[in-house]
Amino acid sequence: MTASARAFALFYAASHSHIDVTDAFSTNTDQNKVVMITGANKGIGKEISRLVGREEDSFALLTCRDLSLGREAVLDLRQTSEAEGVEWDGELLPRPLDLDDHESIRQAIGWVEHEYGKIDVLINNAAVCFNSPTLYGRVEHKTFEEQADITMRTNYFGTLEVTERCLPLLERSSSPRIINVASYAGRLAILRSQELVDAFTSETLTVSELSSLMDEFVRCVNDESYTSKGWPTTCYGMSKLGLIALTRVLARQHPDMMVNSVDPGYCCTDQNNNQGPVDAADGAYTPYLLTQMECDEASGEVMSGLHFYEQQEIPWTYEF
Template sequence: MSETKIALVTGANKGIGYAIANGLGALGLCVGVGARDEVRRETAVEKLRAAGVDAFGVPLDVTDDRSVTAATELIERRAGRLDVLVNNAGVSGEMDPGWLQDPTTLDLELVRTVVETNVLGVVRVTNALLPLLRRSATPRIVNVSSSVASLTRQADPDIEIGPVMAAYAPSKTFLNAVTVQYARQFADTGILINAACPGLVATDFTGFQGPRTPEQGAATAIRLATLPDGGPTGSFFEDAGVVPW
């Protein structure tokens, strides 16, 4: 079996996901670029390869069982195991001007759509790939979260946390809670799982608003994806350290 570590990054065809894939590739990992759109996925793979990254495309819709099963089978055929899973794919859901999602007028279908990708998609992908992760000597899982997931920060009137986002923000809080449950289940297994906050990054996800570059936003996820044995698990991190729940 190859000694090169194998990673899968979901939603990796652009933005933070692409930057994570590029960063892991620069560290010598072979990176699967998970994405729904074939053209964007293959364009990203070609760009990564041109930069010297050992990359391959993984057709993947995290909301679709068949797609996730097919992606798992592809990785098994190609590598026989998975060392790193970065659950980056996510959606914000439709917002009013100013990134507002008013809880008093919230469309429940919007909530379902956001949770389906941001939470259930993570569970679906993680569970499908667990058999491959268990074959790794150093399995690592990173769930890309957000600072708006922090209930401590959301509830503190002295902290500027941005507009009310009644679908997106709770979906990331839910994701954090699921991350903790996985960490408890993985205790003593060697699987380390953590949540990463990229900060406000200028990508199309944010309408290119934000002071941080995709590379800056990817840094914490890359660090958590390459933790040494005995590293932290079941925690929520940003560049400055631990983010309060």
């Protein structure tokens, strides 16, 4: 494990109100940690895979929809690492994993179970983004109504299905964790109703209730009542808000797992037509470090149900 990874471990300040994850060190001793990354053929997912595969005790399992692009990514990761004199350990899952295809998800996770028997880390990175005033996805134009359905179905419900199918495999790990790649676009402030804020931040919220809320957003978009009811005008942001809420729910329901969300920053990727000012490699760094951190042995505390940005825990409100 690298020094930077060792530096990224649980540290609770006396107030327990802020965590700087560079203030302590990890004592992880697991070997051959299987880290599965969705949407890993390019951008942030590929860069996370690069960092994970260079850890001596970690194995990067890349997944994507287009296997030809995935093979190109793996070849590049191996060649660039070799050119730098670094060993990279990983492979492409030889089944497409499409968040919008139930059978694709079933077959992909089934292959992982057959070949590896477990997953130590699941990184939910794959997502779809459509053109909007602030988001520049390279996709054909869709109406806002079409965007709402596709975006929630893919980014939230597809990610949820992958996660639920992976849970039995994660439970076989000695140190399981889920890392959800979220975004500033999913900050609480996009909700314009206190009732909605209260619903999404409720400490008793369940996955079923959360999914109903996500469905309600799509229904309100379809009947054009979403603005009057306090819903946001961004489908991508709404999907990421749901993902952060899901992180908190899963952390409560699975106290033996580390379940966290992370904002990689506005990275230069195809998703925003390469307009982001942050290099994808920099955006990948905090998710990568979350794969390596461990709980604090002294306190027994587990870093879970939290949201991170630039190696620190931050509030979901983004108010510092």
